[in-house]
Amino acid sequence: MKTTLYYFTGTGNSLWAARELARHIPDTKLVPMARLIHDGGEITAPEGRIGFIFPVYIGGPPLLVAEFAEKIDLTAADGIFSLVTMAGAGDGAWKRLNNILKKRSHPMNAAYSVKTPTNYMLLGDVLPEDQEIDVIATARSDIERIAGKINRGESVFEKGPFLMNVFNGALYPFLKGQLRAQGARFRADEKCNNCGTCELVCPAYNITVAGVNPPDWGNACESCFACINYCPRSAIQSGKKTASRGRYHHPNVSIKDLMVQNGRE
Known part of the structure; x- marks a missing residue:
């Protein structure tokens, strides 16, 4: 089957x-x-x-x-x-x-x-x-x-x-109504170089990098945390505590894999 x-x-x-x-x-x-x-x-x-x-x-x-x-x-x-x-x-x-x-x-x-x-x-x-x-x-x-x-x-x-x-x-x-609102809580700090990774891995097409600095999050967030965890500079924060905390994404899943999922390859 x-x-x-x-x-x-x-x-x-x-x-x-x-x-x-x-x-x-x-x-x-x-x-x-x-x-x-x-x-x-x-x-x-x-x-x-x-x-x-x-x-x-x-x-x-x-x-x-x-x-x-x-x-x-x-x-x-x-x-x-x-x-x-x-x-x-x-x-x-x-x-x-x-x-x-x-x-x-x-x-x-x-x-x-x-x-x-x-x-x-x-x-x-x-x-x-x-x-x-x-x-x-x-x-x-x-x-x-x-x-x-x-x-x-x-x-x-x-x-x-x-x-x-x-x-x-x-x-x-x-x-569950707060899931989409999570986007308003994300921000990029001074380590951000506008590389665009966050935009590419976002499955909701909720992040804009081109023409803005720092990146801008909209109101269609899925709360998947791809942006904060795949950022190569750990430059994305949510609240006051994430700057001191680690990041995780599965070691066998790449940025390109997420781009394929999101139709951005």
């Missing part, structure tokens, strides 16, 4: 997870959601198994992912699943996505979560590099296990920690 993996990534974890999953599932194609959204027009899934691979944002799916799920025609799908990358618990994200799909009469038949390194330095520093390596190694093993379940056609909905799910479930309805 052919499998199509629709992915969305900010700092690379979900793209890496999609690639790892594809290594273990025969006849698999990766397709970026952001690129299809920006291309406009109808979005129709091909025949076969369909997977959604995306990160957790404050307990739910990224807004672009929700928009994609509301738009895609899944009539030809033969089984739908999701794999969520997260730092805490992913249940709320895949449940909210599934609620969208249920309303369109295309519910998922399986859902999984895998822990990956955090990129959300607003709440605390990123992990030390040795811990990042360990988390990625464990995630690689988990994804291989998940691929086996998908290949066998198992109907599995993996649940995370109960208290974390309750906490995230309570926060998401109140905070």
Whole structure:
């Protein structure tokens, strides 16, 4: 059976997870959601198994992912699943996505979560590099296990920690409206040389570099943190604490990979 993996990534974890999953599932194609959204027009899934691979944002799916799920025609799908990358618990994200799909009469038949390194330095520093390596190694093993379940056609909905799910479930309805507003909180400091990296990696086309100095953030932010984490000079800040905190993007996902996702290559 052919499998199509629709992915969305900010700092690379979900793209890496999609690639790892594809290594273990025969006849698999990766397709970026952001690129299809920006291309406009109808979005129709091909025949076969369909997977959604995306990160957790404050307990739910990224807004672009929700928009994609509301738009895609899944009539030809033969089984739908999701794999969520997260730092805490992913249940709320895949449940909210599934609620969208249920309303369109295309519910998922399986859902999984895998822990990956955090990129959300607003709440605390990123992990030390040795811990990042360990988390990625464990995630690689988990994804291989998940691929086996998908290949066998198992109907599995993996649940995370109960208290974390309750906490995230309570926060998401109140905070999801703040995701797009995050753009207003970003700024470039004196280290910025207007290289344009932030604009290229932004999946929302929300950053303007040409003709402005420093770069300008609009009001369509996805809160993916690609700009702050891929900036080669660590010149992008949000609030007062990020200047002293580290940066993270998946070591196997490049700026060019994000440009491909965003249709900017």
